[in-house]
Amino acid sequence: MDYEQILYEVSGGVATITMNRPDRMNAMTLQMGGEIRQAMQVASDDAAVRAIVLTGAGRGFCAGADAARLSSTASGGKEQEPLPNHGAIRGGLALPEGFHAKYAYLTTVPKPLIAAMNGAAVGVGLVLALFCDVRIAAAEAKMGTAFAKRGMVAEYGLAWLLPRLIGPSRSLDLLYSARIVQGDEAQRMGLVDRTVPAADVLQTAQDYARDIATNVSPRSTRIMKDLVLRAMEQSMDAAQDQAADELAAALKSEDFREGIAAWQDKRAPAFTGR
Numbered sequence: 001m002d003y004e005q006i007l008y009e010v011s012g013g014v015a016t017i018t019m020n021r022p023d024r025m026n027a028m029t030l031q032m033g034g035e036i037r038q039a040m041q042v043a044s045d046d047a048a049v050r051a052i053v054l055t056g057a058g059r060g061f062c063a064g065a066d067a068a069r070l071s072s073t074a075s076g077g078k079e080q081e082p083l084p085n086h087g088a089i090r091g092g093l094a095l096p097e098g099f100h101a102k103y104a105y106l107t108t109v110p111k112p113l114i115a116a117m118n119g120a121a122v123g124v125g126l127v128l129a130l131f132c133d134v135r136i137a138a139a140e141a142k143m144g145t146a147f148a149k150r151g152m153v154a155e156y157g158l159a160w161l162l163p164r165l166i167g168p169s170r171s172l173d174l175l176y177s178a179r180i181v182q183g184d185e186a187q188r189m190g191l192v193d194r195t196v197p198a199a200d201v202l203q204t205a206q207d208y209a210r211d212i213a214t215n216v217s218p219r220s221t222r223i224m225k226d227l228v229l230r231a232m233e234q235s236m237d238a239a240q241d242q243a244a245d246e247l248a249a250a251l252k253s254e255d256f257r258e259g260i261a262a263w264q265d266k267r268a269p270a271f272t273g274r
Contacts, residue, residue, distance in 0.1 A: 001042060005032040007057070008039045013050040013213030014206055015043035022058025027066040028124045033102075034083020036128075040109050044089050047273070050213035050221075052109065053205045054132060055116035062125025064146055093226045096233075103156045106131040107229055110222045112212050116205035117141050117183075118198060127156045130165065133225065135191070136205045138198035139183040143191065149178040164232060166190045217255040218273040 001008070007018040017039045019026040026032075036054070043049045056062055088100045092108040099107045103124070106113060115121075115129040117137035123146040129135055137143075147153055154162070154175050162171040166189050174181070183195040196204050212221065223246050231239040250256050254274040262269035 001038065003035045003039070005029065006035045006039060008042065010043075010046065010049055011206075012210045013048065014053060014209040015039075015046070015049045015051075016053045016055065016202075016206065017043070019054075019056045019062055022056075022060070024066065025058070025060030025063035025120055026056040026125070027063050028128075029066045030081045030085070031083065033085040034081060037085050037105065038083060040106065041089055044092055044109055044111060049111065050218050051112040051114065051209035053114050053116050053202070053209050054128070055202055055205065056118055058119070060119040060125075061115070061117045061121040061141065062128055063120045064123030064125050093222070093229070095226070095229055098157075099229070101157060103127050103131055110225070111218065112209065112221050112225070114205045114209050116202045117143075117192065118201045122146050122180075124156065127158050130158070130161055130191075134193050134208070136194045136196065136201060136208065137183040137186060137192040138201050139195040140198060141183045141186075141195075141201075142180045143182070143186050144178055144180040145174050146178050148176060215269065217259060217269075217271045219253055219255045219271070220250070222273075223250070 005019070005021055007020050009016050017036060019032060019036070021027060021029070021032065040052070043052045086100060086102040086105055088095065088105060088108040089110065092110045095108055098104065112134070113132045115132035115135045117129055117135055118141070119138060120142045121129045122142065122144050126143055126145060145154065145158070147155065159175070162174070170189050181191070183192060186192045187195045194204070227239070227243055227246065230242065234242070255271045258269055258271055
């Protein structure tokens with residue numbers, strides 16, 4: 001598939017999706033947002049892909065919405081999206097309807113999704129990273145919400161997601177002030193999971209993804225992602241019941257038999273996802 005504003009490649013069981021507008025710090029356009037969703041569908045459909053890395057070309061991850069778009073919107077203009085950027089991933093996690101919205105659809109991607117935050121992640125760029133499963137960031141990467149300084153509000157479900165990651169008071173601090181935090185502070189507050197030097201971000205994320213692709217059951221990762229996301233809204237009883245049902249099914253799966261056999265034989269597993 002040909003893309004105009006992203007790059008897509010697969011190696012060693014890992015699909016890498018790169019936002020590719022480095023001259024604009026990968027500022028989000030409607031075209032790029034739609035292409036990211038297309039690529040997520042391609043990676044989800046590909047049995048050879050076991051994990052996905054999302055990153056940006058050049059110095060930035062995604063520096064927010066493209067300035068020309070914001071100016072047009074402020075003047076009353078309205079663009080037609082050239083490609084869909086919402087709706088659950090076909091064949092992905094069957095999560096409730098709210099998870100199908102713009103950018104939130106990333107939660108329905110059925111494979112581990114890692115954000116390699118090589119540089120600035122601001123506004124919608126931060127939203128994009130936070131809807132990924134794991135975030136590895138450059139220690140000097142700048143992150144912020146930006147919305148209050150533009151007369152906007154927390155968009156794309158950020159007001160729901162951010163408190164679940166870092167708590168209400170830290171969330172309101174970032175939203176009220178729109179202040180910029182860097183990677184090390186972001187890690188301390190739980191906004192990102194790991195920080196490394198900028199030059200090492202992509203390789204670290206790809207190595208992490210490749211370890212998942214090689215050594216763990218894709219059936220297990222898919223179900224665990226579903227369990228975690230549903231549990232955010234479930235009672236303990238409902239979460240326990242769902243986990244018990246999934247465990248019973250797992251004990252009958254090919255991947256369970258292969259995992260036990262590989263452990264006993266002291267060899268690498270050859271999981272099929274079944």
